[in-house]
Structures are given as structure tokens and as C-alpha cells.
């Protein structure tokens with residue numbers, strides 16, 4: 001089914017309930033969709049019969065990298081802030097299998113209305129204590145909100161282990177850009193992608209009166225969060241507790257990917273991201289309505305230059321093979337001396353180049 005709002009993820013759409021009844025969803029998919037739409041997250045059992053074995057192998061392979069040894073709790077003395085391995089999928093097939101789980105990919109496709117692909121993994125041995133944030137400020141897309149995270153608990157998590165925490169409904173708030181917080185990207189002090197927005201998020205949270213929830217997960221449970229849901233890691237009340245988990249971040253097809261904190265949308269400057277599909281290892285080019293972003297950009301520039309008009313005033317490009325009714329071949333050659341000099345056939349030239357370049361084809 002194609003929606004009139006194809007540039008808005010299905011679960012974030014104002015037409016959500018109208019379209020939901022026309023889709024063939026299982027009960028589980030329907031429940032996840034409604035929860036994501038209403039609250040910005042959905043909880044489910046991670047659909048992988050091999051998950052327990054994968055968790056064991058991942059812990060055994062990553063623990064030495066974190067300087068952890070199991071059974072010796074006193075070894076866990078760090079704060080958790082730097083305790084993460086990004087993109088372990090590059091060398092660990094179990095991390096990759098979790099990120100590329102086909103049931104999750106199918107589910108995300110249904111929930112968002114476009115094929116999903118994982119582009120990053122993070123593995124944590126302990127709670128992150130990460131400040132509340134929106135992933136859209138790290139990993140934005142155009143059209144917006146085509147991004148989500150899937151967090152999987154590798155062990156039971158209680159309130160002392162620094163559980164994942166989130167603010168239900170906050171996904172409906174605006175995605176903060178520099179302009180919204182009165183900040184210029186150009187000339188700004190280099191900071192993390194989320195630091196400039198933290199004060200604004202804190203104020204919005206305080207102003208909303210919405211209560212933060214902690215995810216006291218069972219081993220093997222997963223939580224999908226919407227791109228703009230405020231989430232983070234709560235305090236590790238017991239610093240000797242582990243909180244093994246994996247987050248896989250997903251984008252969707254036919255989007256532009258960029259980082260808002262380093263961008264100035266109003267000035268037409270996007271800090272584009274180059275992302276890799278974890279499932280295939282291939283780079284995914286930024287795309288704009290079915291075309292590569294760079295190709296589209298070059299064509300618009302060329303067309304604007306050729307027509308010496310603002311590009312949005314360029315005449316409509318007729319269907320190939322259909323000359324405009326008023327097309328005057330003689331006038332075309334007169335008005336486009338370079339075409340005449342090249343000895344080109346005016347109609348042919350117009351159809352293959354001139355129309356796109358916005359060239360004039362009649363006097364007056």
C-alpha cells in the first residue's frame with residue numbers, strides 16, 4: 001500500500017489508525033505498531049532461538065576488550081561512560097546476526113513502510129549512564145524519523161544496574177535543530193552531537209511533567225525506540241553490576257542521512273553521513289526520491305546555471321519524445337548559438353538536453 005504521506009514513517013503518521021486497519025499485521029505486529037505510535041517504543045521478545053548461545057559467545061569474546069573477568073565483580077570499577085564497543089559486527093558474527101535478524105528487519109519494514117537496514121552496533125557490558133537524548137540528533141534522516149534503535153538485554157536488568165530509561169511520548173516532540181536552540185553550526189565549538197541540545201531537552205522534560213520509565217528487562221527482551229524518543233542510561237546505583245546489552249541502529253531505504261548538530265539546514269548545509277549496511281557490508285548512498293543525492297544536486301546546479309534562472313522556475317520537462325507545442329526549431333537555434341554551432345538537430349537537442357537545461361525554444 002502506498003500512502004499519500006509516503007515520506008512519513010507509518011508508525012509516526014497522522015494517518016496511522018486509518019491505515020492500520022488496511023494492513024495485514026499479526027497481533028504482535030499490531031501491538032508493537034500501536035505502542036511505537038503512541039509511546040515511541042515497543043517491547044518484544046527478541047526473535048532468535050540461538051540468542052542465549054550468541055550472548056554467551058559475545059560476552060566471552062568482548063569481555064577481555066573491556067578488561068572484565070567474570071566472577072570477579074571488583075574488576076568492574078569504571079563508570080560505564082566509555083564502556084562500549086562500536087561496530088563489533090565487523091569482527092563478531094553473533095553481533096552481526098543480532099543486528100541483521102530477518103524477523104526484526106521484516107517487522108521494521110512493516111512498521112515504517114520502507115525496508116530497514118542496520119548501520120551500526122554498540123555493545124555494552126555495563127549501564128551507560130548516558131544523558132537523556134534523541135537519536136535523531138546523532139542520526140537524522142530526510143525525510144525525518146526514518147531511523148530507530150533496537151536494544152537487546154543480554155541479562156536480567158534490575159534498578160541498581162543502571163537500566164535503560166526513556167520518556168514515553170517524547171518522540172512526538174520536535175526534533176531539535178541548531179536553529180531551534182539559537183545556535184549556529186558554523187564557527188561553533190566542536191562538541192558531541194548531543195551536548196548542545198541537552199539543556200533544551202532537560203527543560204522540555206521538566207516542563208512536560210511526563211515521568212521517565214526504566215526498562216527492567218528480562219534477558220532476551222528487546223526494546224525498539226523511535227528516532228526522536230528521549231532515552232538514556234540511568235545511574236548505576238550498584239557500580240559492581242553488569243548490564244550486558246546490544247543496540248543496533250537502523251535506517252530505512254531512500255533517505256538522506258545527516259547529523260543535525262553539525263548542519264545548518266537553513267543555509268543548505270547538511271553534514272552528510274556515509275553509512276554501511278551491516279547486513280551486506282555495502283555503503284548505502286544518500287538518496288533523494290529514488291535518485292542518488294549527489295546526482296540530483298549536480299543536475300539542479302547544472303540546470304540552474306544553464307537557464308540562469310532560479311532552479312524552481314525552470315520550465316517543466318516534457319515527456320521524452322513530446323516537444324512543446326510552441327517549439328520553434330529556427331528560434332531554438334537562434335536563441336542557442338552553441339547548438340547551432342555544433343550543427344545539432346534542434347528538436348533532438350531539445351529533447352535530450354535542452355528541456356532539462358531549461359533552454360528557450362521560442363521568440364518572445
Ligand SMILES: O=C(O)CCC(=O)C(=O)O
Pocket residue numbers: 122124127128129130135149151163164165231232233234245247
Ligand atoms: O543503552 C543505553 O543506555 C543507551 C544506548 C543509546 O542511547 C544508544 O545506543 O542510542
Ligand SMILES: [Fe+2]
Pocket residue numbers: 133134135149231
Ligand atoms: Fe541513543
